[in-house]
Amino acid sequence: MIDTCVWTGHWGSLAIPGTPSDVIDSVTAVGATKILLSPLNGVWAHNLHAANAGVYAVAAADERVLAAPLLDPTLPTWIEQVQVAVDVGAPLVRWLPAYSGFALQSADEWARIVTEAQRILWVQTRLEDPRRQHPLGVVPDVDAAAVIDLARRHPDLAVVLGGATWKTVLDLAPAILSLPHCYADTSMVDGVDSALRLIDAGLETRLLYGSHAPLFMPLGAMARIVFDVDNETAHLILHENASTLLDCGR
């Protein structure tokens, strides 16, 4: 089982068990055998790239972990960081446009570079519900439609819509399905029958299991799958789709 949305580190407004070992233990306890790990410590840093070394070290020491570095294309070192991801075999890079302050409408040159590097681009639209953020650290959601528009302009780029709500994913289902390498993760897909409704919309081959641990509880992330989804479809969401996607980044 592949958990595509895992973080490690500190989060200022919430006490979380964020050491690498805590996080790995929590997600493997509910069945994860492969973990795409990113550094929370970079999110609020002036130079978010500096935090990537930590997850590279964890990945080097633990074969269950694949580093998913954070990249900020507004930093002058970002192309070097893409090359580091290639060199260490990190198949996926994550963008946090709302935290770095850039518009996806202006990201075409950057997307082209990620495409050429044959990395998967994960665009995180939300880390924390804006209603629950610290009042002095409010970060709005990224427009999910802009993520899909970016994917449409770069059809050879594998793009993941990260952290979107079920309704957002459902509304974008036709657009996601029209693109050959476009996926969405389940980490913030909440609500009664939410996974079922996305499956009914034809997205069963485009959903990736993500726990959003340690910010969220991995057992909760699994609950939305195990109570509602048949074994065959669950296998797609928990393993097969991510495996197919990761082939794009190798």
Added chain:
Amino acid sequence: MTSTADLLRLVRDRLNPGGPVIDAHVHPLDNFGGFHIDGVRGDVDRLCGAARRAGITRACLFSLHTTVPRDPTPAQCRQANDYALAMRDTSDGFFLPFCYVSPTTPDAAVAEIDRCVGGEGMVGIKLWVAQRATDPRLDPILRRSVDLAVPVLQHAWRKTTGNLPGESFPADVADLARRHPQARIIMAHLNGCNPRGVEDVRDCDNVYVDTSGGDPETGMVELAVERLGAHRVVYGSDAPIRHFGVTLAKVVGARLSDADKRAVLWNNLKGLLPERAGLGGVE
């Protein structure tokens, strides 16, 4: 290598609540989620089905009316309550309805409480966002809840993005509780109230908090139990806005003793509801 079927079995075992579960906070599909349902029967079948798959045994239900007005008229409250009663009757008692009223019209609210709780056997009162809990127009409603020995579930949030004009903060709930020490108040949305909200009500022994509201953040249920005591925390999902299983995992997956989990999942709310809720023979 664990097969997917084995993995799902393993996780289902971990999600087993180990006994009956009462959900303190459920709305009809008719209110939220954009479901295309076939009347009360369709609502019951789909909502009940989702709840039972997750291991929920009974659910407190409140309709906020099909149009979900923030300050409903007495007629809209009556329609909402009739819908909840129909769901109770259609579900063979799975749903335990609360009476939804607006403090904007306190006399009408008390009359509706008498109709629904006194007459129809509803087991609690629901207050949403028509007026903040500091408003004196809530007082006759709270007095009636004491007379009829039913709890009041008061919506509360502490939104960084700003509460609605009539939306209560946790501190407002504390004010209400101090004005009515005999009343038993369930403050909704632990995650929405956040750790500051827990502190706001900590000294109010007649305030309980439900575990609904917001994402399944790590450590929130443990925090509520540590600060309030396990006896003042009750499981709530806020379905259909939230998933029964995801919210259940917040309690089942918490670092709590089995006894504390049982208290949160069943015993505490059983103790708050009147006997006519029929929970005595379920265990």
